Structure formats: C-alpha cells, structure tokens
Amino acid sequence: MSKYNITLPVSPNLRKNEPDITKVIRFNFSRRGALIYIAHLDMLRLFERALIRSGLKFVSSQGFNPRPLMVFALPVGIGVEVDNDLVEITFYGGPDTEQAADKLNASMPPDIRITNAHYEDRASGSIMAMVNSAEYTFMHKDLSRSVRTAMSGEVLNVTKGSKGKGGKVKDVDIKPLIHKLDFPDDNTIKAVFSAGSKNNLRPDLFLKALTTDSGFSLKNALDTVIIRNRIFLEGDHQVAEK
Amino acid sequence: MxxxxxxxxxxxxxxxxxxxxxxxxxxxxxxxxxxxxxxxxxxxxxxxxxxxxxxxxxxxxxxxxxxxxxxxxxxxxxxxxxxxxxxxxxxxxxxxxxxxxxxxxxxxxxxxxxxxxxxxxxxxxxxxxxxxxxxxxxxxxxxxxxxxxxxxxxxxxxxxxxxxxxxxxxxxxxxxxxxxxxxxxxxxxxxxxxxxxxxxxxxxxxxxxxxxxxxxxxxxxxxxxxxxxxxxxxxxxKALIIEPDKAYFPVNLIVPNTEAVHDRVSLELFRGCTRGCRFCQAGFVTRPVRERDPGLLLDIALKSQKATGYEEIGLLSLSTSDYSGFKELASSLIENTDGTNTSISLPSLRLDSFTADILEKASKSRKSGLTFAPEAGTQKLRNVINKNISDNDLKEAMEIAFSGGRNTVKLYFMLGLPTEDDDDIDGISILAHDIVRSYWQIPGETRRRKPEITVSAAMFIPKPFTPFQWESQDQLDELYRKQNYLRDKLKSKYIKFQWHGSKSSVWEAVLARGDRRLSKVIYRAFQEGCCFDAWDDKFDFEAYERIMSEEGLDISFYANRKRLFDEVLPWDHISCGVSKEFLINENIKAHSGVTTDECRSICSGCGAAAFGGGVCFE
Known part of the structure; x- marks a missing residue:
C-alpha cells in the first residue's frame, strides 16, 4: 500500500490539441568555437534537443521511433566552421518566423546561432536534393603555394576508401568537382566545390589531395581553418567556369 | 593563470x-x-x-x-x-x-x-x-x-x-x-x-x-x-542527507554534446535499499532508505525535461518497485508525456501485471527486452544471499512478459557465491531451459519470433560493509571451471551465454578489500602505463600479478582468504551506520540458509536507525 494519497497534476495531451496545418521554416545558421568539433549526428541531436527546449510545436515522423521532421541541406564534417548553412523544420500552425528563430537561439549553445528564418512553401522535394555546390574558405600560411602547384597538373588525384580489411582503395580525380578558386591573399583561398547527393567534394578531402603531391604536410592540412561560407541550391547561382 | x-x-x-x-x-x-x-x-x-x-x-x-x-x-x-x-x-x-x-x-x-x-x-x-x-x-x-x-x-x-x-x-x-x-x-x-x-x-x-x-x-x-x-x-x-526532499537538486542539468552512455534525465526516487541482499555493498552503505515525495519528483522531472530537451526520463534507485509512490509517479509521468516523444525508462523493476501495463505505456519505441537478476540458480542459494525472489515469481514474470509480446529476456547471475556447489550452477541451466519451454507454451499467435534468452554470469566479488566481507573469492581456475561447466550445460540454441572478465574480477576483489600497502602497487602500475583497467581490452592482469609479487604481496591474501570475524579489517575505522554485529549475524544466517526480512516488514536492527530518519521511522 502506498503511503502517499495525493493527486498529481496532469498536463493536457499535446498532440490532440494541435491544429492540422503544418508549415516548413527554413533556418540559416552558423557554428563556431567548440561546437565545430561535433559530428553530424551530434548536430542532429543538438538541434532536436534545442527544438524541445524552445517549446515550439514541431511535427514528428510517424512510427516506432518518432523524430522531428528536420532536414539539413548538407551534413557538416568535424572541424568545419559554418557561416550560413540551411535546415528546414516542420511546425504545427504557423509560428512567426522571427519568434521561432529567437526561441531557437535562446535554446542553443552560444556557438550555434540562427541568423535568418523564412517560410518555405515549395510543393515537394527535399532540400538535400536541391544542393548543388558550396563555397569554402581555407586559411593556412603555406596553403596558396600548394594549391597553385596542385592545380597546375592535368588531374588532382586523391585516394578514397579505407585500406582496412575488405576496403576498396581507388584514386579519384577531384579536379572536375572544383568550380572556382580565388586567392584573396597568401594565406587564404576561397573555393566553390560540387556538393550534394550526386557529386560532393568534402573540404578535408581537398586538403588531403594537397598532401599527396604538393608538399603540404598532413599536420598542415589538419591545422588549416575550414569555413563553409554558404550552400548553393539549384537555381541559386550559375556555377562559374573553371 | x-x-x-x-x-x-x-x-x-x-x-x-x-x-x-x-x-x-x-x-x-x-x-x-x-x-x-x-x-x-x-x-x-x-x-x-x-x-x-x-x-x-x-x-x-x-x-x-x-x-x-x-x-x-x-x-x-x-x-x-x-x-x-x-x-x-x-x-x-x-x-x-x-x-x-x-x-x-x-x-x-x-x-x-x-x-x-x-x-x-x-x-x-x-x-x-x-x-x-x-x-x-x-x-x-x-x-x-x-x-x-x-x-x-x-x-x-x-x-x-x-x-x-x-x-x-x-x-x-x-x-x-x-x-x-x-x-x-x-x-x-x-x-x-x-x-x-x-x-x-x-x-x-x-x-x-x-x-x-x-x-x-x-x-x-x-x-x-x-x-x-x-x-x-x-x-x-558517513555523512548523509536525512531529508532528501530538502536536498539540493538541479533542474538545469548539463547536456553533453556527444552521446553519453546514459543520455537522459535521471530521477532519483530514493536513497538506500530495504532488501538487504548480502552481496550488495550499495544496499548496506546507503541505509536507511529515504524516499522523495512523488509530487516533487514529478515537478523535477518535467522541469528538467524542459530544461534539457531530453526525450527520456529514467527512474533511478536500487529497486524501483520498492518506491512507495511508484504507482502515482509512474502513472502521472506517463500521462504528462503522452502525445510527446518522451519515453520513461524503468530499470530495477519487479514484474507483475501492473508494472507490465506501465512498461507498455512508458516506452514510446519498439518493445525492448527485459532484464531480470535472480543472481543465483536455486532457491537454496538465493536464501543464502537473501535475494528474495522465488522460482514462481520468475515464472509469473516470464508469462507476463511473453504473453505481452516480448521474446527477449536477459538473466543476470553470479558465479562463485559462498556455499555454491555444482547443483546451484545446474539450477541456472534448469531455470533458463524452463524459461525457453514456457515461451513455447504461450498461444501461437502471440509468438511472432523465436525466444532469445541471455544468461549473463558475473563473478562474485566480496565487498566491504556486506555480510560477505569475510568470505573468500573462488580461485581463478575454479571460476574458469564453473564458467565452462555452465556453458556446457546451456544446450538450447535459444540461450546465449555471456560472462564477465574473471581476471578483472580477481583484481577488483583485491582492491575492494585492500589495505594501504596496495598504494605502491597502483603507483607502479600507473608508472608502467596501466590505465582504463575497467575496459577488458585495456586491462593488463599479468602486469598487476608481476608488480604484486615484486612488491612482496600476494593476490590470494586479499582475494581468496577467508577472514575470521575478529580480524581487524582495513576499513574498521569507517562506519556506514550498519553495525559489525549485524553483519556478523547476517553472515551466520547466510551459512544456515536463513533469510532476513526487508526493512518495511520488520526492522532487523542493523544500526542505521541511529541516523534518525528514513524508513526506520516510517
């Protein structure tokens, strides 16, 4: 027998009271500081928890393991700073976009900031499928020379795959995936790479390519600051000539 | 700076x-x-x-x-x-x-x-x-x-x-x-x-x-x-918080940036345990049981969930079913998280029809497996260790689990308990096979998959401040023999056998009842690069064996030696509130197979009442 004879409060069932209308908001966000060292799965968890903390009424998937309907345009790797990435989240009703951004910001560690929010009302399709390229900034004192050397060749090969058991190793020419290269100063390069589900050049793979031929050490590659400045979606811009 | x-x-x-x-x-x-x-x-x-x-x-x-x-x-x-x-x-x-x-x-x-x-x-x-x-x-x-x-x-x-x-x-x-x-x-x-x-x-x-x-x-x-x-x-x-409702408890809990092993809101229901299982150190050193108010706990749970964004609330205690506000708390937690993605995890539960129903509602995802800890294979040995769970309790729990659509069950046992003989190990095997058989006896339409029974065997480690603090641990080769004996008995293809590192259990036994002379062994092991000893693939038993003998110390002196009641133990100048007389009495009762009732049925006078609160004064 229980020694407690009390009635505990009960909150209303949240889902039953939700309006049926759902809306998608696209958020632009940045990430810096300590949080550049977290992996993509950790980013997903961090955004999910921030969403719950924000109190915003988000829509979840159905099934055994419901998750918020939340799609990142392009996963971001460990060590990459972000100026302006994109994530789309589906909400019940139509929360004010500015308020939604404020609430999310108040629920996020300071190293991640929502910088913009707007309704996205295209008929269908995932934002992931719309990504075609991304702009990156790389910073290291020995970088420009190595990149110039590397780009002077016919091809720029990089070894892909793991050398472990059963791993297939092959050389891939990444040159066709590099659409634009600028050298604003000796320590900085700006580049536009193919991105998305069809062709994707990861920034760390580009740096790895430099270590094979162009005398850029692995330590230099790991020490190179990588910033993803923006993601281009189909129709956003014309891919520049090489 | x-x-x-x-x-x-x-x-x-x-x-x-x-x-x-x-x-x-x-x-x-x-x-x-x-x-x-x-x-x-x-x-x-x-x-x-x-x-x-x-x-x-x-x-x-x-x-x-x-x-x-x-x-x-x-x-x-x-x-x-x-x-x-x-x-x-x-x-x-x-x-x-x-x-x-x-x-x-x-x-x-x-x-x-x-x-x-x-x-x-x-x-x-x-x-x-x-x-x-x-x-x-x-x-x-x-x-x-x-x-x-x-x-x-x-x-x-x-x-x-x-x-x-x-x-x-x-x-x-x-x-x-x-x-x-x-x-x-x-x-x-x-x-x-x-x-x-x-x-x-x-x-x-x-x-x-x-x-x-x-x-x-x-x-x-x-x-x-x-x-x-x-x-x-x-x-x-020892110090303790005699009124846990007045103790500080944080709501704005820190949330890791990468997945932790237990990544959830942990809700501490009470401190202490009324059961008195004779191998369990936590059950004695945390006495007396002090419960927290379910209304306060609900409030903490909902506030922490909001402040952290966690989607899981885990009830934490040494024996969840023994919490007297369990029904109220579990039901209200479930009602308050209904319609959200938040699930409630309920470890250390005794399974009956009420808790089965609660379990059903608590988990938002696929039915997970159930875990039981009979600890010993026969009633005789369970009486020795004072684990008051009967074959019938287990049978009923399995029926509830299986007819509720579950097919995976994990059973925890200990090998090397005091007075254990091969009949007790046979008992583990009989119990596991009985459970497999009981699965096939439930109606066919409920059985959508094959049963998966895991038998997990840990080695008994005598710990300070328990009635078994004087007992010897089995020698390593005897532990191996028992493991192999049990593995050979578990014939069914639906039973999986797991066991824990025996060598690490021996070293843990040395440290648990060790004295100050071991400091230099730990220091030398550190100098030689021993680390992460709790990780089986990092633990280097041979290094510890060698350093012990180089320092003139003997592993079996610490692990395998039965102590006399009048020996001065290395921790005799420390008190957890439970008297040595009580522990001696419990040890004697263990060897005669006599059980001791849990605190709420009758007070056994362990000494913890001196703290002036908790279950001793309910």
Missing part, C-alpha cells in the same frame, strides 16, 4: 574530439576573478561515462549556485588523446576554461568503481599535481575523493588529502565554507594540515588518511588503525 591551447591538428586526429572541448548546454562559465574558490570535479573514466553520472552533475551545479565557487569538470582522455597530450606537453585541463588541474584550489574525484584507480593517478600526473599527497606543497590543490569506493579507500589512501565518506552534498558545502575562511586569512599563510585537521574534526564523514597510523601483525593482517591526534575522530561515520 594559464589557458591550455589544444592545436586543431590534435583534436582532428583523435576519436570524438567533442569530448575535449566543452561548450555544452547548461555548462557554467564564470569570471575566475569573481570567485574565491576554484574547484575541479574529475571523473576518472571517459567523457561518455562521466557525463552519465548523476552524482557529479548534482555537485557541479550545486557548487556553481554559490557566488564564491566556480566548479569545472575534467574527464580521463581516451588513450589516443592521452598520448597526443603527453607528446605535446599539454596538461590535463578542465572543459570550461581549459585551465590545468594544478591551478585549482580543490580537485575532487568521484570513485564509482575500483578499476578506475590507475586512471586517477594518470589524471593527477597529467594535471601537474604531485601524485602522492605527502609530496604536495602549499600551493598545490587539495585533492579529495568521494563515491562508493570511499568506504574502503585504503589502497588509494596515499594519494588523497581528504576522503568524503557517504553523501557529499553537505560535506562539500561545509568544506568549501571552511576553505574560504582559511584563504581569507591569507593565501600565503594557508595552513594545509591545519585546514585538513579542522575539516576532519568539524565536518561529518571527512577522513584524512595521513592522520591515521596502520600497524600490521606478523601474518600481514592489520593489528591496529589509530588516529595520531585526538582532534580527529577514531571512527569516521
């Missing part, structure tokens, strides 16, 4: 660098110039394990509520990070301000299991703190320890300035108050020993090992343990 800089190329060449950078939600940052005391709480295992531990979070947030303290955290870096840090002379630092450990005023370790001891020494050394307490100077941090292992800290006695026995909330507050008084008198004239002596004499449960002298007999057993001075207590009695 210095800040450690960790180069990008190091963070990007180790596994999971998120563990080494901080920046978590609800982590605390303060201006170090605004506080009097800087405290570093250290967990001597990986970030993922340390961030799962509720106790450290309670103390972290509690200390940071004070304006005069800034409390930070440090965890043991994984081996890849550890060697990179050593190569580049990067000291072990705290995650909040990246300050080396030796710049703190107080450095505290939580000792949850014996196998973390070598890690503690690595952390001190990497943090620039002299490993031996006697080598620390005026401006070195005060190094303290708490947690379950504090009850017999003797093997680690040489490394800590002060040890906190029992529940640390009040102790740590008072310790910080006293420290502040001392440094306000002038940091340059800070009297280390004077401070420690006053702490030990004025705060309950604070033990300063170097104030006590241990003398040995010719046969290596202990002759006496005495305080050098009359100012400190002869017997150190």
């Amino acid at each position: 210095s800040t450690v800089y960790i180069p990008r190329h190091i963070l990007l060449s180790v596994e999971k660098p998120a563990r080494y950078v901080g920046g978590e939600w609800n982590s605390v940052l303060k201006d170090v110039h605004d506080v009097y005391i800087r405290t570093a709480l250290c967990f001597p295992d990986t970030y993922e394990i340390g961030m799962s531990h509720l106790g450290m979070k309670i103390l972290y947030h509690m200390l940071n509520e004070r304006d005069d303290v800034f409390c930070e955290r440090a965890y043991m870096p994984w081996t890849d990070m550890m060697s990179r840090m050593k190569e580049d002379n990067i000291p072990l630092y705290t995650l909040e301000t990246k300050t080396p450990l030796n710049e703190f005023d107080i450095v505290g370790f939580t000792l949850q299991y014996e196998m973390c001891y070598s890690n503690v020494l690595h952390m001190l050394d990497m943090g620039g703190i002299p490993v031996y307490a006697k080598d620390r100077k005026q401006d070195d941090p005060i190094v303290i320890a708490g947690g379950p292992c504090a009850f017999n800290i003797e093997p680690m006695a040489d490394f800590f300035d002060a040890v906190f026995i029992g529940e640390s909330e009040d102790q740590l507050s008072k310790f910080s108050d006293l420290y502040r008084e001392y440094i306000l008198r002038g940091k340059d004239t800070f009297d280390r020993d004077g401070f420690l002596a006053e702490a030990a004499s004025s705060i309950q449960g604070i033990y300063v090992p170097r104030f006590y002298e241990v003398k040995y007999n010719d046969d290596e057993t202990i002759r006496s343990i005495r305080a050098y001075s009359q100012d400190v207590p002869d017997v150190i009695t």
Whole structure:
C-alpha cells in the first residue's frame, strides 16, 4: 500500500490539441568555437534537443521511433566552421518566423546561432536534393603555394576508401568537382566545390589531395581553418567556369 | 593563470574530439576573478561515462549556485588523446576554461568503481599535481575523493588529502565554507594540515588518511588503525542527507554534446535499499532508505525535461518497485508525456501485471527486452544471499512478459557465491531451459519470433560493509571451471551465454578489500602505463600479478582468504551506520540458509536507525 494519497497534476495531451496545418521554416545558421568539433549526428541531436527546449510545436515522423521532421541541406564534417548553412523544420500552425528563430537561439549553445528564418512553401522535394555546390574558405600560411602547384597538373588525384580489411582503395580525380578558386591573399583561398547527393567534394578531402603531391604536410592540412561560407541550391547561382 | 591551447591538428586526429572541448548546454562559465574558490570535479573514466553520472552533475551545479565557487569538470582522455597530450606537453585541463588541474584550489574525484584507480593517478600526473599527497606543497590543490569506493579507500589512501565518506552534498558545502575562511586569512599563510585537521574534526564523514597510523601483525593482517591526534575522530561515520526532499537538486542539468552512455534525465526516487541482499555493498552503505515525495519528483522531472530537451526520463534507485509512490509517479509521468516523444525508462523493476501495463505505456519505441537478476540458480542459494525472489515469481514474470509480446529476456547471475556447489550452477541451466519451454507454451499467435534468452554470469566479488566481507573469492581456475561447466550445460540454441572478465574480477576483489600497502602497487602500475583497467581490452592482469609479487604481496591474501570475524579489517575505522554485529549475524544466517526480512516488514536492527530518519521511522 502506498503511503502517499495525493493527486498529481496532469498536463493536457499535446498532440490532440494541435491544429492540422503544418508549415516548413527554413533556418540559416552558423557554428563556431567548440561546437565545430561535433559530428553530424551530434548536430542532429543538438538541434532536436534545442527544438524541445524552445517549446515550439514541431511535427514528428510517424512510427516506432518518432523524430522531428528536420532536414539539413548538407551534413557538416568535424572541424568545419559554418557561416550560413540551411535546415528546414516542420511546425504545427504557423509560428512567426522571427519568434521561432529567437526561441531557437535562446535554446542553443552560444556557438550555434540562427541568423535568418523564412517560410518555405515549395510543393515537394527535399532540400538535400536541391544542393548543388558550396563555397569554402581555407586559411593556412603555406596553403596558396600548394594549391597553385596542385592545380597546375592535368588531374588532382586523391585516394578514397579505407585500406582496412575488405576496403576498396581507388584514386579519384577531384579536379572536375572544383568550380572556382580565388586567392584573396597568401594565406587564404576561397573555393566553390560540387556538393550534394550526386557529386560532393568534402573540404578535408581537398586538403588531403594537397598532401599527396604538393608538399603540404598532413599536420598542415589538419591545422588549416575550414569555413563553409554558404550552400548553393539549384537555381541559386550559375556555377562559374573553371 | 594559464589557458591550455589544444592545436586543431590534435583534436582532428583523435576519436570524438567533442569530448575535449566543452561548450555544452547548461555548462557554467564564470569570471575566475569573481570567485574565491576554484574547484575541479574529475571523473576518472571517459567523457561518455562521466557525463552519465548523476552524482557529479548534482555537485557541479550545486557548487556553481554559490557566488564564491566556480566548479569545472575534467574527464580521463581516451588513450589516443592521452598520448597526443603527453607528446605535446599539454596538461590535463578542465572543459570550461581549459585551465590545468594544478591551478585549482580543490580537485575532487568521484570513485564509482575500483578499476578506475590507475586512471586517477594518470589524471593527477597529467594535471601537474604531485601524485602522492605527502609530496604536495602549499600551493598545490587539495585533492579529495568521494563515491562508493570511499568506504574502503585504503589502497588509494596515499594519494588523497581528504576522503568524503557517504553523501557529499553537505560535506562539500561545509568544506568549501571552511576553505574560504582559511584563504581569507591569507593565501600565503594557508595552513594545509591545519585546514585538513579542522575539516576532519568539524565536518561529518571527512577522513584524512595521513592522520591515521596502520600497524600490521606478523601474518600481514592489520593489528591496529589509530588516529595520531585526538582532534580527529577514531571512527569516521558517513555523512548523509536525512531529508532528501530538502536536498539540493538541479533542474538545469548539463547536456553533453556527444552521446553519453546514459543520455537522459535521471530521477532519483530514493536513497538506500530495504532488501538487504548480502552481496550488495550499495544496499548496506546507503541505509536507511529515504524516499522523495512523488509530487516533487514529478515537478523535477518535467522541469528538467524542459530544461534539457531530453526525450527520456529514467527512474533511478536500487529497486524501483520498492518506491512507495511508484504507482502515482509512474502513472502521472506517463500521462504528462503522452502525445510527446518522451519515453520513461524503468530499470530495477519487479514484474507483475501492473508494472507490465506501465512498461507498455512508458516506452514510446519498439518493445525492448527485459532484464531480470535472480543472481543465483536455486532457491537454496538465493536464501543464502537473501535475494528474495522465488522460482514462481520468475515464472509469473516470464508469462507476463511473453504473453505481452516480448521474446527477449536477459538473466543476470553470479558465479562463485559462498556455499555454491555444482547443483546451484545446474539450477541456472534448469531455470533458463524452463524459461525457453514456457515461451513455447504461450498461444501461437502471440509468438511472432523465436525466444532469445541471455544468461549473463558475473563473478562474485566480496565487498566491504556486506555480510560477505569475510568470505573468500573462488580461485581463478575454479571460476574458469564453473564458467565452462555452465556453458556446457546451456544446450538450447535459444540461450546465449555471456560472462564477465574473471581476471578483472580477481583484481577488483583485491582492491575492494585492500589495505594501504596496495598504494605502491597502483603507483607502479600507473608508472608502467596501466590505465582504463575497467575496459577488458585495456586491462593488463599479468602486469598487476608481476608488480604484486615484486612488491612482496600476494593476490590470494586479499582475494581468496577467508577472514575470521575478529580480524581487524582495513576499513574498521569507517562506519556506514550498519553495525559489525549485524553483519556478523547476517553472515551466520547466510551459512544456515536463513533469510532476513526487508526493512518495511520488520526492522532487523542493523544500526542505521541511529541516523534518525528514513524508513526506520516510517
């Protein structure tokens, strides 16, 4: 027998009271500081928890393991700073976009900031499928020379795959995936790479390519600051000539 | 004052660098110039394990509520990070301000299991703190320890300035108050020993090992343990929070940036346990049972869930079903999270029809497997260990589980319990096969999959402050024989057998009941690079065996020797509130197969009533 004879409060069932209308908001966000060292799965968890903390009424998937309907345009790797990435989240009703951004910001560690929010009302399709390229900034004192050397060749090969058991190793020419290269100063390069589900050049793979031929050490590659400045979606811009 | 800089190329060449950078939600940052005391709480295992531990979070947030303290955290870096840090002379630092450990005023370790001891020494050394307490100077941090292992800290006695026995909330507050008084008198004239002596004499449960002298007999057993001075207590009695509803409990819990082992809101239902299983140290050292009000718990749970964004609330205690507000709390938690993605996890549950229904509603995802801990295979042996669960209880629980559509069951047993013979091991096998058979007896339409029964066998480890503290552990070859015997008996293809490292169980047994002479063994193991002993693939038993014999010590003296009741035990100057007479009586009852009722049916007079609260006065 229980020694407690009390009635505990009960909150209303949240889902039953939700309006049926759902809306998608696209958020632009940045990430810096300590949080550049977290992996993509950790980013997903961090955004999910921030969403719950924000109190915003988000829509979840159905099934055994419901998750918020939340799609990142392009996963971001460990060590990459972000100026302006994109994530789309589906909400019940139509929360004010500015308020939604404020609430999310108040629920996020300071190293991640929502910088913009707007309704996205295209008929269908995932934002992931719309990504075609991304702009990156790389910073290291020995970088420009190595990149110039590397780009002077016919091809720029990089070894892909793991050398472990059963791993297939092959050389891939990444040159066709590099659409634009600028050298604003000796320590900085700006580049536009193919991105998305069809062709994707990861920034760390580009740096790895430099270590094979162009005398850029692995330590230099790991020490190179990588910033993803923006993601281009189909129709956003014309891919520049090489 | 210095800040450690960790180069990008190091963070990007180790596994999971998120563990080494901080920046978590609800982590605390303060201006170090605004506080009097800087405290570093250290967990001597990986970030993922340390961030799962509720106790450290309670103390972290509690200390940071004070304006005069800034409390930070440090965890043991994984081996890849550890060697990179050593190569580049990067000291072990705290995650909040990246300050080396030796710049703190107080450095505290939580000792949850014996196998973390070598890690503690690595952390001190990497943090620039002299490993031996006697080598620390005026401006070195005060190094303290708490947690379950504090009850017999003797093997680690040489490394800590002060040890906190029992529940640390009040102790740590008072310790910080006293420290502040001392440094306000002038940091340059800070009297280390004077401070420690006053702490030990004025705060309950604070033990300063170097104030006590241990003398040995010719046969290596202990002759006496005495305080050098009359100012400190002869017997150190644990501290505890007698009214847990009034204790500090954080709501804005820190949330890790990479997945922890237990990544959820942990809701502590009560402290202590009424059951009195004779092998279980936690069940005795946490007495008496003190419950928290279900209304308060519900409030804490919902607020923490909102403040953290966790989608799981886990009930935490030594025996969830024994919580007298369980029905109210479980039902209201379920109602309050209905329609959300939040699930409730209910470990340590006794299964009956009510709890089965609760389990059904609590979990939002696929039906998970159930775990039971009969601990022993026969009623006879279960009576010896006072695990009051009958074959019938188990049978009923299985029927409920199987007819509810579950097909996976995990059963925990111990091998090597006192009085165990091969019939008892046969009993494990019979029980497991009976469970498989009972699965095929439920209606066919309920059985959509094949049964999966896992039998998991751990080795019995005699622990201080239990009725089995005098018992011997089986020799290693006997443990192997029993494992093989059981494996050969488990013939069904639906039964999977798992066992835990026997060698690590032997070393854990040595440390658990060890004395001060083991300090030099742990020190040498640390020097030779032993670390992460709790990880089976890192643990090097042969190294410990060799160092023991080189130091003239004998593993079997500690692990396999049956003690007499009148032997002075290394922890006899510590009290958890349960009397030695009670433990002796329980040991005698165990050997005659007589059980002891749990606290709520009848008081057995263990001694914990002296604390003046909890279940003893319900």
